[in-house]
Amino acid sequence: MKRSKAFCVNCGRETDRLIDGLCAKCYSEKGGFSQIDGRLRIEMCPVCGFIKHRGKWIEEDLYEGMRRLIIENTSFSPHITWRRVDVDFRRKGKTLYDAAIKIEGEIDGNKVEENLYTEILVEKTVCPRCSRKAGKYYEAIIQIRTDERGFDKGEMESIEKYLTESVNRLGKEGRDVFIADRKETRGGVDFYISDKRVAHSLVYQIRDRFGGEIKTSAKLFGMKDGVKQYRMTYLLRLHKYRKHDVIVKDEKIFYIKWFSSSGVKAVDLKSWKEYSFRHKEIVDFNVLRKEDFVREAVVVSKRGKEIQILDPDTYRTVDAVIPAEIELDKTVKIVKYRDEIFLIPPSIE
Numbered sequence: 047m048k049r050s051k052a053f054c055v056n057c058g059r060e061t062d063r064l065i066d067g068l069c070a071k072c073y074s075e076k077g078g079f080s081q082i083d084g085r086l087r088i089e090m091c092p093v094c095g096f097i098k099h100r101g102k103w104i105e106e107d108l109y110e111g112m113r114r115l116i117i118e119n120t121s122f123s124p125h126i127t128w129r130r131v132d133v134d135f136r137r138k139g140k141t142l143y144d145a146a147i148k149i150e151g152e153i154d155g156n157k158v159e160e161n162l163y164t165e166i167l168v169e170k171t172v173c174p175r176c177s178r179k180a181g182k183y184y185e186a187i188i189q190i191r192t193d194e195r196g197f198d199k200g201e202m203e204s205i206e207k208y209l210t211e212s213v214n215r216l217g218k219e220g221r222d223v224f225i226a227d228r229k230e231t232r233g234g235v236d237f238y239i240s241d242k243r244v245a246h247s248l249v250y251q252i253r254d255r256f257g258g259e260i261k262t263s264a265k266l267f268g269m270k271d272g273v274k275q276y277r278m279t280y281l282l283r284l285h286k287y288r289k290h291d292v293i294v295k296d297e298k299i300f301y302i303k304w305f306s307s308s309g310v311k312a313v314d315l316k317s318w319k320e321y322s323f324r325h326k327e328i329v330d331f332n333v334l335r336k337e338d339f340v341r342e343a344v345v346v347s348k349r350g351k352e353i354q355i356l357d358p359d360t361y362r363t364v365d366a367v368i369p370a371e372i373e374l375d376k377t378v379k380i381v382k383y384r385d386e387i388f389l390i391p392p393s394i395e
């Protein structure tokens with residue numbers, strides 16, 4: 047097909063591509079490739095610093111947010127391949143910024159550069175999350191308690207850390223959730239959570255990590271749009287035994303290897319056989335706390351299944367028999383119970 051000739055209306059050069067009647071070179075010198083409004087607005091929460099973006103509050107640096115706003119609100123000529131946008135901000139007033147914008151691009155090998163200017167007004171609006179937080183709004187309470195025993199050193203702190211970090215992470219992801227309040231009570235700590243679905247999922251996560259039984263209750267607290275509103279209480283009672291504790295019943299002694307929401311995996315310390323127990327099967331077992339009963343001992347000698355170790359309390363050599371012939375490290379973990387010494391299988395972490 048014969049190509050029709052085209053001439054640039056400005057310089058008269060023949061070209062195979064005309065843009066608004068101009069060759070690429072003349073077009074690149076014309077200017078006015080992009081437009082922006084003279085004033086833009088951005089909403090920022092003065093409490094948490096979050097920025098509103100398309101109806102959602104997100105964690106974003108103010109300058110990043112203003113830059114994004116500028117790019118979203120600039121109309122760019124589609125004929126140009128845009129390469130970069132530089133913005134120079136200058137604070138003009140308490141909530142007003144000047145933005146000098148330099149954009150660069152290219153059309154058929156001709157460089158294009160353009161400068162735009164706008165103002166950005168930062169509107170301070172307390173986000174819904176912060177305003178509800180200020181009102182200590184909550185939909186659920188997570189109560190952490192123990193079963194008979196007190197809390198271990200650091201145990202409550204670990205749970206609280208897990209809870210706080212999870213809530214913060216969800217908040218950063220745009221979920222409208224916060225811890226409205228925290229109250230220490232006689233048996234543990236109560237956490238007031240603004241979102242009951244989040245609270246529900248969190249209490250199950252905590253149980254899977256730290257063990258325990260959950261009891262749920264609901265309390266009517268009002269009506270919203272003709273629908274009854276309930277506040278939930280999730281009581282998590284931690285088990286009296288934990289991973290690596292020893293449990294004893296009727297001459298049987300087990301080392302808890304692994305813990306889940308439904309039960310435990312435990313090793314019989316006499317046979318090194320593994321057993322699974324559901325939590326309700328072991329409620330009446332005796333618990334030997336790992337801090338008090340699990341010790342480290344030096345292996346003195348080993349012949350087959352017969353070994354000698356150094357009693358860590360008396361520094362005397364004592365004999366023990368292990369159920370299986372295996373390699374041993376220089377030290378082993380032992381349980382001393384009623385003048386007997388049991389070895390914990392070294393394969394257990």
Ligand SMILES: [Zn+2]
Binds near residue numbers: 055058
């Ligand atoms: Zn031209």
Ligand SMILES: [Zn+2]
Binds near residue numbers: 091
């Ligand atoms: Zn806020």
